[in-house]
Amino acid sequence: MAEHVVEFGKDGRPVEPDGRLDAAAFHRNHQPIWAVLQKSLAGRSGDVLEAGSGTGQHVVTFARETPDITWWPSDFNEQHLKSIAAWRAHKGLANVRPPLRIDLSDPAWWPEMQAGGGPKNLLAVFCANVIHIAPWRVAEGLVAGAGQALRADGQLFLYGPFKRDGQHTALSNAVFDTSLREGNPEWGVRDILDLEKLASSAGLALRETVDMPANNQLLVFGRE
Ligand SMILES: C[S@@+](CC[C@H](N)C(=O)[O-])C[C@H]1O[C@@H](n2cnc3c(N)ncnc32)[C@H](O)[C@@H]1O
Numbered sequence: 001m002a003e004h005v006v007e008f009g010k011d012g013r014p015v016e017p018d019g020r021l022d023a024a025a026f027h028r029n030h031q032p033i034w035a036v037l038q039k040s041l042a043g044r045s046g047d048v049l050e051a052g053s054g055t056g057q058h059v060v061t062f063a064r065e066t067p068d069i070t071w072w073p074s075d076f077n078e079q080h081l082k083s084i085a086a087w088r089a090h091k092g093l094a095n096v097r098p099p100l101r102i103d104l105s106d107p108a109w110w111p112e113m114q115a116g117g118g119p120k121n122l123l124a125v126f127c128a129n130v131i132h133i134a135p136w137r138v139a140e141g142l143v144a145g146a147g148q149a150l151r152a153d154g155q156l157f158l159y160g161p162f163k164r165d166g167q168h169t170a171l172s173n174a175v176f177d178t179s180l181r182e183g184n185p186e187w188g189v190r191d192i193l194d195l196e197k198l199a200s201s202a203g204l205a206l207r208e209t210v211d212m213p214a215n216n217q218l219l220v221f222g223r224e
Pocket residue numbers: 001005006023025026051052053054055074075076077080102103104105127128129130133134138
């Protein structure tokens with residue numbers, strides 16, 4: 001699967017010698033995302049897992065705002081794990097753990113994370129722009145793991161483009177979906193209804209759907 005990942009640093013932005021990668025989208029989306037997340041996370045304490053952290057830029061940015069939260073970045077791509085570690089070192093934040101190698105398509109990722117010394121339960125799981133650039137089993141593994149990992153007041157935040165009731169919310173998303181599926185038939189923009197069904201099987205329910213810039217959405221799931 002490792003070949004099916006976004007290659008950061010190929011959009012004209014330099015890759016730093018220490019391995020830090022830069023995602024153009026991060027600069028556009030981190031403030032709107034934090035505006036939503038902060039309603040649930042600012043001033044709270046606990047452990048938050050970021051699934052599919054990519055470059056690591058989101059985790060270090062959000063960690064700076066939440067000194068009482070321990071952030072656990074993760075990915076399964078070697079270059080991305082290196083970038084996350086480099087951003088962590090560069091920012092020197094005490095509340096960001098070293099990146100974990102988690103393959104979300106492995107249904108055992110949460111028990112294995114615990115067995116490896118991870119937290120016993122999570123305040124939140126945050127996952128941006130992953131489940132459409134991955135096979136459906138990644139969404140399945142992510143949601144199933146979140147269902148086991150989240151504490152009673154825990155939340156799962158899913159950011160990205162989504163379909164509603166089988167329909168794209170914008171032409172640009174439909175075009176993007178087609179290009180994703182042409183690149184890999186197992187990828188594609190996911191439907192909120194399918195995610196709600198998945199969440200329900202994991203004991204989670206959709207609490208909020210927030211419209212975001214550039215025809216993205218942020219889905220907030222909590223315990224049923
Ligand atoms: C488009 S990038 C998004 C990265 C970051 N969340 C962001 O918004 O900038 C998708 C990320 O998902 C990761 N990914 C894809 N499949 C995965 C899997 N099975 N398990 C864990 N991470 C995965 C990729 O390595 C990549 O870092």
